[in-house]
Amino acid sequence: MSAKVRLDHAHLHHLLRQMLRIRRFEAKCVELxxxxxxxxxxxxxxxxxxxxxxxxxxxxxxxxxxATYREHGQAIARGVGMGGLMAEMLGKQExxxxxxxxxxxxxxxxxxxYGGNAIVGGGLPLAVGVALGDxxxxxxxVTVCFFGDGAVDEGEFHESMNxxxxxxxxxxxxxxxxxxxxxxxxxxxxxxTDLFRKASAYRMGGTAVDGMDVVAxxxxxxxxxxxxxxxxxPQFLECRTYRFRAHSMFDAQLYRTKExxxxxxxxxxxERFQAWLQDSGLIHEDEIRRIEAxxxxxxxxxxxxxxxGTLEPIEELxxxxxxxxxxx
Numbered sequence: 001m002s003a004k005v006r007l008d009h010a011h012l013h014h015l016l017r018q019m020l021r022i023r024r025f026e027a028k029c030v031e032l033x034x035x036x037x038x039x040x041x042x043x044x045x046x047x048x049x050x051x052x053x054x055x056x057x058x059x060x061x062x063x064x065x066x067a068t069y070r071e072h073g074q075a076i077a078r079g080v081g082m083g084g085l086m087a088e089m090l091g092k093q094e095x096x097x098x099x100x101x102x103x104x105x106x107x108x109x110x111x112x113x114y115g116g117n118a119i120v121g122g123g124l125p126l127a128v129g130v131a132l133g134d135x136x137x138x139x140x141x142v143t144v145c146f147f148g149d150g151a152v153d154e155g156e157f158h159e160s161m162n163x164x165x166x167x168x169x170x171x172x173x174x175x176x177x178x179x180x181x182x183x184x185x186x187x188x189x190x191x192x193t194d195l196f197r198k199a200s201a202y203r204m205g206g207t208a209v210d211g212m213d214v215v216a217x218x219x220x221x222x223x224x225x226x227x228x229x230x231x232x233x234p235q236f237l238e239c240r241t242y243r244f245r246a247h248s249m250f251d252a253q254l255y256r257t258k259e260x261x262x263x264x265x266x267x268x269x270x271e272r273f274q275a276w277l278q279d280s281g282l283i284h285e286d287e288i289r290r291i292e293a294x295x296x297x298x299x300x301x302x303x304x305x306x307x308x309g310t311l312e313p314i315e316e317l318x319x320x321x322x323x324x325x326x327x328x
Contacts, residue, residue: 003222005057005215012282013291015057015214019049019270021295022073025082028299029072029089033249037307038089041118042103045073047212047244050269051176052077054217055144055237058225064112064134064143066127068176069104070243071116074146080108082302092309099312100320112141120181121151124160124173131169131234142228144172150181152195164234165202171234172224173199176211178243183255199236211241212269244268 005011026046032038045052048070056077059065067074075085080096088095089103096108107115114130117123127145134141151157152175164171175195179186186193199206205227209220217239224235242264246253253261265271277283 003058003219003226005219005222007215009282012277013287015053015218016270016273016277016283016288017291017295018053018056018077019214019273020291021082021298022049022052022076023270024292024295025076025086025299025302026072028303030249032089032303038103039091040102040104041069042249043070043247044243044245044249045070047264047268048176048178048241049073050214050217050273051174051211051239051241052146054214054219055146055172055174055221055239057218058221059142059144062112062139062141064114064127064130064141066114066123066130066143066145067106067116068123068146068148069116069118070148070176071106071146072103074116075106075108075113078108078113079111080106080113082298083305084108086299086302086306087309090306090309091311092306093312094305094309099309121147121154121156123147124151124154124156127171127173128160128163128169131164131171132167135167135169140229142170142172142225144174146174146176148181149175149177149179149186149190149195150184151175152198153181153189161199161202161204161234161236165204168233170228170232172221172228173234173236174221175236175238177238177240180243180247180255182247183251183253185255194238196236196238204234204236206236206238208238208240211239212267212272214269214273241269 026044029038033042052074065078084096088097088099088101091099093099104116104118123145124147127143131143177195196206196208210216220237224237228235244265
């Protein structure tokens with residue numbers, strides 16, 4: 001059973017605003033990457049915005065988030081500031097990880113955002129550890145762990161699911177099933193393509209939801225979180241979504257056709273939700289333009305903050321390799 005989502009004017013506009021902030025932030029990241037101001041790898045969330053926005057709406061401030069390497073959208077939806085996020089992308093020490101993490105390793109202590117992970121499935125055991133720590137300390141907190149469909153074949157996926165169920169840990173496993181594990185199509189790698197069914201092997205509740213529908217995702221996530229808090233055990237949520245851009249900026253996308261991508265774009269989460277709001281008389285064109293302008297202004301301010309930032313001095317290259325002692 002899905003939990004009811006508040007469908008008032010303010011909340012619906014908030015959902016649209018959050019998705020637009022993510023989409024336009026990443027569009028700016030593409031510009032900066034092409035200008036060689038962002039270096040290294042860049043994995044974009046374009047098309048999957050409804051997943052992170054919907055899930056984050058179900059969380060409380062004390063809850064924790066463990067993300068993937070495609071985590072810009074997850075970080076923004078969780079409340080990580082755009083200034084520190086963009087500075088991190090540009091490798092500046094004003095970034096949320098002092099410029100040492102870059103695109104794939106965003107961390108923010110204030111929002112309990114425990115970062116992306118460049119290893120496929122690498123965040124799964126970390127999420128189990130965070131949830132175990134919270135439980136042992138008596139915190140009423142849920143840990144959400146995001147991962148892609150490719151991670152379900154990793155050993156740590158099964159180990160983490162097993163331990164979370166065995167120890168009744170408050171973990172919400174969120175599988176962002178975008179149909180391709182890098183270049184491997186789901187049906188070529190999985191005998192069971194309904195990934196939520198894997199949860200039953202660990203006696204864990206699991207469900208699938210349309211990951212292109214932000215209201216449906218929020219409803220399903222709220223239900224899952226409520227069950228975790230009341231039953232003190234993990235839940236599995238499969239969000240069926242699609243990434244519009246390549247796996248990374250280095251991906252030639254030879255494994256799928258342009259026609260397939262365009263077909264999915266027509267049912268994109270922002271386009272679909274915005275059209276529904278307009279058709280229902282819940283938003284007007286001038287309100288959409290205002291939300292877009294506000295997002296653009298926020299992003300431009302973040303870029304200015306990042307570009308004005310500083311690089312870490314070479315003398316601190318070895319800092320944080322070992323723990324620093326705090327004076328008594």
